[in-house]
Amino acid sequence: xxxxxxxAVTAIYEAIDELNPQLDGISLERSxxxxxxxxxxxxxxxxxxxxxxxxxxNIMMETGTEVLLASxxxxxxxxxxxxxxxxxxxxxAEVAA
Amino acid sequence: xxxxxxxxxEIVRGQIAVVASGTPVSYGELLESITDWGKLLxxxxxxxxxxxxxxxxxxxxxxxxxxxxxQKQAIVILLAPTSYEKEAEFxxxxxxxxxxxxxxxDIAPRETTAEHxxxxxxxxxxxxxxxxxxxxxxxxxxxTVHSAARLLSKFATPGKNLRTLAFxxxxxxxxxxxxxxxxxxQSTLVLPENRSPEAVCAxxxxxxxxxxxxxxSFLNLLLLSGAHEAHDLSSxxxxxxxxxxxxxxxLQRCAEAxxxxxxxxxxxxxxxxxxxxxxxxxxxxxxxxxxxxxxWRVADGKLEILAKTAxxxxxxxxxxxxxxxxFITGDAVEVDGDYVRFLGRDSDIINVGGQKVFPAEVxxxxxxxxxxxxxxxxxxxxAILGAAVVAKxxxxxxxxxxxxxxxAIRGALSGQIEPYKIPQKYVLTQESLTTAxxxxxxxxxxx
Numbered sequence: 001x002x003x004x005x006x007x008a009v010t011a012i013y014e015a016i017d018e019l020n021p022q023l024d025g026i027s028l029e030r031s032x033x034x035x036x037x038x039x040x041x042x043x044x045x046x047x048x049x050x051x052x053x054x055x056x057x058n059i060m061m062e063t064g065t066e067v068l069l070a071s072x073x074x075x076x077x078x079x080x081x082x083x084x085x086x087x088x089x090x091x092x093a094e095v096a097a
Numbered sequence: 098x099x100x101x102x103x104x105x106x107e108i109v110r111g112q113i114a115v116v117a118s119g120t121p122v123s124y125g126e127l128l129e130s131i132t133d134w135g136k137l138l139x140x141x142x143x144x145x146x147x148x149x150x151x152x153x154x155x156x157x158x159x160x161x162x163x164x165x166x167x168q169k170q171a172i173v174i175l176l177a178p179t180s181y182e183k184e185a186e187f188x189x190x191x192x193x194x195x196x197x198x199x200x201x202x203d204i205a206p207r208e209t210t211a212e213h214x215x216x217x218x219x220x221x222x223x224x225x226x227x228x229x230x231x232x233x234x235x236x237x238x239x240x241t242v243h244s245a246a247r248l249l250s251k252f253a254t255p256g257k258n259l260r261t262l263a264f265x266x267x268x269x270x271x272x273x274x275x276x277x278x279x280x281x282x283q284s285t286l287v288l289p290e291n292r293s294p295e296a297v298c299a300x301x302x303x304x305x306x307x308x309x310x311x312x313x314s315f316l317n318l319l320l321l322s323g324a325h326e327a328h329d330l331s332s333x334x335x336x337x338x339x340x341x342x343x344x345x346x347x348l349q350r351c352a353e354a355x356x357x358x359x360x361x362x363x364x365x366x367x368x369x370x371x372x373x374x375x376x377x378x379x380x381x382x383x384x385x386x387x388x389x390x391x392x393w394r395v396a397d398g399k400l401e402i403l404a405k406t407a408x409x410x411x412x413x414x415x416x417x418x419x420x421x422x423x424f425i426t427g428d429a430v431e432v433d434g435d436y437v438r439f440l441g442r443d444s445d446i447i448n449v450g451g452q453k454v455f456p457a458e459v460x461x462x463x464x465x466x467x468x469x470x471x472x473x474x475x476x477x478x479x480a481i482l483g484a485a486v487v488a489k490x491x492x493x494x495x496x497x498x499x500x501x502x503x504x505a506i507r508g509a510l511s512g513q514i515e516p517y518k519i520p521q522k523y524v525l526t527q528e529s530l531t532t533a534x535x536x537x538x539x540x541x542x543x544x
Contacts, residue, residue: 018504022511045450046517049481053522054503061499070480 003065003096008055008089012061015054016085019047032086055059059092067096098249099167099225102281103128115263116287116304117157124283127161134165140196141204142477145170146220148192148211148228152184153199155263155288160276162199167245172211172219172226174240175268183230183238183298190240191228192216215242215409220349228412229270231367240412241367248273248370248406252281254389260285261308264292264315266269266350271339271363273367274309274371285479294324302457305332310363312531313343317471330355339363339371344461345382352380358530364439368417369424370406383436391438393423400426425444431453438475447484454486459510461516468493468505474520475528488520491530499525 009032016028026042028034037048052069059067068074069092074081081091102187107113108127122130143149149171153159166173174191188196192211197204219226225245230238261279263286265272280287287304289297297319301309317327317336336351336358344360351360362384365371371392377383387393390405401423410416417425429440440455447454455472463472471491479485490502503523510519 002494009297018500022507045482046521049479049521052481057499061168072480074459075480 001040002061003063003067003093004092005089008092008096009058009085010058011055011058011092012051012085012088014058018054019051022050023047024075031087032089033082034085036084036088037080037082052082052088055088055092059096065096098246098252099164101253102164102249102277103131103168105281105283112283113285114280115157116158116285117155118288121285122157127157130157130163131168132284134162135168136167137204138169138171141206143169143171143195145223145237146171146172146216147194147505148174148209148216148226149195149197150174150176150191150193151197151199152181152185153267154178155267155272155276156200158202159199162197169226170223170225172228172242173245174214174228174230175273177266177272179266179270180230180307186238187230187240190230190238192412201384204265213242213412215412218409219244227273229268229273229367239367239414241408242410242412243370243406243408249277249281251390251406252277256282258282258284259306259307260270260287260332261310262286262306263288264309264311266448270367270370271310271365274365292357293317295327298324298328298330298498301330302328305334307334308337309333309335310339311338313338313347316351317344317347322353325354330533331357333358335359335361337361339365344384344457344464345385346461346465348382349380350423366424366426368408369402369404371394372402372404372406377436383433383438384427386437395430395432395437396425398429400428400430400439402426412456423431445475447474447486449476449484449486450482452515452517454518459465459486459514459520462510462513463490463506463520466505466509468497468502471530477522479521485522486518487522487524488518489524489526491526491528495527497525499523 013030016030020027029043038045041050054068056069059065081087106124106128110123112124113121114124114127115122120332151162151173163173174187174193176187187205192209192213193207194209194211195204195206216325227243227245227248229241229264231241256278261275261284263275265275276286289299336355339362346536360376360379362376363371364386372386373388375385392403394401401419403423407424419425424503430437431440445456447453459474460472463469469490470493474491475487476484492502507519
């Protein structure tokens with residue numbers, strides 16, 4: 001019942017694959033460097049919520065670990081966990097530990 | 098009003114009043130049962146103003162006990178099987194002095210004084226009373242106190258004599274309404290033993306039932322089951338539906354499945370009874386309310402109703418009436434001339450990033466998908482947008498993967514409704530998504 005960083009990245013990539021067809025005219029890359037939210041980012045708040053919830057559920061299905069990626073704590077971090085795929089994977093592995 | 102009911106029943110002694118467990122009971126036989134119950138009540142000394150909990154489901158015994166209690170000017174609390182687990186609460190909140198088991202005829206006293214201002218009002222007016230419990234948003238049931246004389250007053254206006262199925266529950270305002278409408282109009286009421294789509298369709302065919310009063314979720318189940326195609330339902334003339342939002346998609350499928358049946362939306366609550374209503378058309382969710390002692394208005398987008406059959410008040414909650422007597426329903430409606438359309442209950446509204454989502458609209462679209470048997474949509478607090486829209490799904494195939502369903506639903510809804518209304522989170526369940534009373538279960542998060 002734990003989550004490796006690798007598993008977190010896989011869960012995010014799967015969510016990206018699922019979300020891409022619904023994005024208007026853009027497509028997120030399967031890369032840790034992909035910017036998700038914030039300046040120069042591809043996603044609006046609604047799609048960020050969609051992505052985050054898909055990632056939470058993918059992690060749950062794959063590893064049985066329940067992680068909460070959207071919380072007051074996450075929102076108030078200096079370095080946003082939603083900035084990039086890398087940041088989100090780091091955050092997921094951190095809160096699941 | 099009870100005297101008038103007895104008079105009407107006397108006129109048609111030879112006709113069938115109810116069909117119970119497949120056995121026809123004439124109005125004459127029902128009157129005899131009422132007299133027998135009267136003697137039992139006299140023997141116990143149960144009289145005017147006494148508070149009695151009557152436990153049972155629709156049966157010859159329960160119907161005649163209820164009428165006999167009204168004749169004695171008692172105050173009756175009804176308790177039907179789907180609420181049996183609430184018995185202790187109903188006895189306590191209702192201040193019941195007696196408990197009667199309709200089917201066994203057991204009558205047992207309880208130690209209580211039964212003092213309540215609303216009961217005093219009934220006693221002073223020398224009116225029989227009826228107490229119906231409705232679920233409260235906090236989890237504690239609310240007891241609505243009615244004057245039975247007032248509640249039944251609308252039946253002075255003659256209605257139609259149509260053979261009707263007592264589908265709705267004995268301790269529910271709509272069930273009580275069905276019962277007395279049928280008796281006042283000297284009709285035959287068929288009592289079901291089983292409310293499954295198959296059993297209900299078999300009963301309609303066997304007894305040539307003309308009216309089916311029901312709830313949208315049952316109609317949804319019925320169409321899904323295909324039971325309506327396996328039986329001859331040509332006797333059906335009217336289907337009424339109420340007690341929850343009717344999804345436009347379900348209504349559309351119903352109108353197609355029953356082209357020769359009138360589909361009428363009813364709007365009733367435990368607090369005000371059931372005002373007359375008329376649907377704009379078979380496949381329309383627009384409905385005309387009121388007339389004959391009922392009036393309505395809209396304040397802040399919410400429906401308010403003035404009803405001659407309104408309750409006196411709650412036993413255990415503040416008055417939900419405006420100073421000029423209108424009942425604040427909490428139901429958001431759209432208005433078009435004389436017609437209203439229900440958008441959902443106030444409390445069901447999900448606010449996603451400042452934009453309102455009514456679960457019924459989303460449920461309605463998701464329910465159309467072939468993969469989905471039923472769905473319940475509710476809000477969950479979410480750190481990013483304030484609230485997230487959650488869809489709890491009961492899939493047709495119990496092995497279905499959450500991910501496949503999620504993709505199918507997102508794909509289907511995309512372009513049909515605003516993106517913020519498309520659920521962000523999906524949960525699978527194999528359990529029923531409606532309560533025993535046919536109401537949609539929302540706000541039940543996992544676990």
